Amino acid sequence: MKLIQTAFVALICLTFVSGCGQSNPESATLVITDTRVWTGDKDKPWAEAVAVKDTVIMAVGTNADIAEFVDSKTQIIVATGNMLVPGFIDSHVHFLDGGASLASVQLRDAASKEEFVRRIGDFASSLEPGEWVLQGTWDHENWGGELPRRDWIDAVTPNNPVWIIRLDGHMALANSLALKQAGVDADSPDIAGGEIVRDENGYPTGVLKDNAMSLVSAAVPPPGEAAWTRQINAAMDYVASNGVTTVHDMYDALGDPATSQRSLNVYRKLHADKELITRIYLFSALSRWQLLRDYIEENGRGDDWLKFGGLKGFMDGSLGSHTAAFFEPFTDAPDDRGFLINELDDVRAWVDGADKAGLHVTVHAIGTLANKELLDIFFDVAEANGERDRRFRIEHAQHLRPDEIARFKAQNVIASMQPYHAIDDGRWAEKVIGPERAKTTYAFRSLIESGAHVAFGSDWFVAPATPLEGIYAAVTRRTLDGANPGGWVPEQKISVDEALRAYTVEGAYASFDEDKKGMIIEGFLADLVLINRDLTAIPPTAIRDARVLTTIVGGEIVYDTVRETH
Incomplete structure (x- = not known):
């Protein structure tokens, strides 16, 4: 991949005489051409080239279609042999x-x-x-x-x-x-x-x-604002190198009135100074939903760079810590079935209050009991508060019984899942829950086939924020120890196309942004990722070796490995 050479620019100018001699309002600021463009649009899934005007996509089509938007000031990238996809949306990080x-x-x-x-x-x-x-x-x-x-x-x-x-x-x-x-x-x-x-x-x-x-x-001294700034900048650079253009940050940005307010101020200052290179959707503590309601009433919900409105709660802990809540005991600990972190009445009250305030609720649930009880709460609150586009989310939705799988579609609950966990936990999970419960663990295939919305993320810092590894995990389910070459619970594998959608289209839906991001179509934000290989044309096991070449956010290149000048 390289910037297009001068001779090729001249060829375009000869073909479209009116375009290259001078800058005009219809010219693109950036063109990526001669590549495999996976658009995410089911009606027009593939293209060859994309034109960007400032911060948005102005045209998508063949190389010839896009050539008319080129003039002498257009930055042009020839990406022969590469693949262009919408910017990856990591739907669960701790930034x-x-x-x-x-x-x-x-x-x-x-x-x-x-x-x-x-x-x-x-x-x-x-x-x-x-x-x-x-x-x-x-x-x-x-x-x-x-x-x-x-x-x-x-x-x-x-x-x-x-x-x-x-x-x-x-x-x-x-x-x-x-x-x-x-x-x-x-x-x-x-x-x-x-x-x-x-x-x-x-x-x-x-x-x-x-x-x-x-x-x-509580005894750990909080970082200062300078340290937080360094952490956010390091986080943005890291995710940009992996093709992530938007994160859903599960940090409690509005929880503790002292510490959390200072960290929120750092986000806001970076935004005001136009130093954000990652789009951030902040989630604060569900138990303190009133703080977010009051903040939004005073300050609004933000914009395309820093957005507010999400709340994150907890039902249980994790499988590896034996704190996930199950109906049945752990296979390796017959007297233990995990536990719920919060009282059900408290969770119900928090969800109800937040929903009445028009806020976006997501709750962590790992074990079968936790997921069932949470789906019950979501159902009851939706029934009581009336119909609206609320898009409740369950973070992880890790261990589900078959009856609960069908409820995600029926209740329009989004399953926000992290495929890397499947190939990590799969090394030892059956020791903890046994083979029968494992059949619907990380049930990507079952959920997608049921018609549910499934959005992918990483849970970084818990796992690497590397969507290409996540796609590899969802498509192959080969555990990190190499013990499952055919895939752990292989019946839950999904296709590359489905995994890409979960990292793009569905991630946008999971934040009410499906009208502006998650696809490469005219008028959408120019958040794009160039990959060195066409993921749909290589063996699934080779996906893990694919690399991000260039990451573009709002029409600006924020990460690049091979760009040349001319």
């Missing part, structure tokens, strides 16, 4: 945490207890005494499933409190110094919707789950 994780200790692939401890010690040695070791995203399944303990890491972190999260975000490990600073000891009571994991003597091991995590999190 600030993701940005912070880029500069934190890296534990995701620590394959043994010894490697886990060594990396933490090495990172702590690079810090000043008293600085916290945070993030980490560890996975105890990498070394056989034994939960880490504070005494593993105390000796290598004597001067630095440690608070590192499991990659699912539903449990974390503290060292003894962090527990001391947080005031957590053997006398600390458990918290509803959470657990302090204890040893045989009743003393905390250092692992805290779900709501109990707040005991230590």
Whole structure:
């Protein structure tokens, strides 16, 4: 892929004499030509070239169709052999945490207890005494499933409190110094919707789950605005390199009146200074829905760059932490079936109040019980409050019974899912839930065939914000350990076209933006991604090797690997 050469520009000018001699109002600012354009439009799914005028798409068609929009000032990219798709929409990220994780200790692939401890010690040695070791995203399944303990890491972190999260975000490990600073000891009571994991003597091991995590999190000093700015900029650069042009940020931007307001101010300042290169749809805490209602009444819902109106709640925890709520016990823990994080009456009241206020509600649900109870709440609230285009969402919709699958379409509930989790969890999930429940785990095929809206995302920082890997995961379902070459639960595989739609068209629908983004059609925002290979023309197993070449947001190139000048 390269900018078109001068000789070819001259050829276009000879063909369309009126175009190239001077700039005119009908000329394009950017043209991408001679490529495979997947438009996302079912009526016209493929094209050869696209013309962009400033921030929007002005024309889509053949190379000849688009040549008439070229003049001497048009930037032209010839993308022979490449594929152009709408900008990827990541429908579930934790943007600030993701940005912070880029500069934190890296534990995701620590394959043994010894490697886990060594990396933490090495990172702590690079810090000043008293600085916290945070993030980490560890996975105890990498070394056989034994939960880490504070005494593993105390000796290598004597001067630095440690608070590192499991990659699912539903449990974390503290060292003894962090527990001391947080005031957590053997006398600390458990918290509803959470657990302090204890040893045989009743003393905390250092692992805290779900709501109990707040005991230590409250002791962590919040970043300053300069740190938040660095985190957001790092996050934007990272997702741009992976072709993501819009994120649905599940950060509680309006929760705590002090800390969260300051972080929100950072987003707003970047927006005011025109420094955003990623479009952001912010979700705040469902339990504090009144704050979002009041904010919107005073400030509005934002614009195409920074948008408000979404609320995020929780039903349960995660499978890997054994805190997802199921009807039946875990296969590897017969006395445990997980738990609901919040009282059902509270969730019902929050959803009802937010819905009456015209806000957009999404709720995290992993286990079968959590999903069933949430669908019941959504049904009851919709019945009580009357018909409107509310588009309730369930984040993850991970473990579903067949009866619940049909309800997504019937109730117009969006399944916001993360395909990378399937090839990650698939390494060990059957150990936890057994083969029968696994049949409708990450049920992409069943949901799509039922007619439900399925939007894809990453859950970054929990998983990489890499849509190409997500497409690979949804199409192949080959687990990361290579143990399932035919795919884990292969009957739930989907096609490349369906996976692309989930990352584009359906992502736009999931934020009420289907009239302006998610497809390459005239009048839509010029959010585009150029990929080095046509994903529909290569073996599914090769999708993982495809690479993003160029990312364009609002007509501006925000990431590029091979562009040449002339």
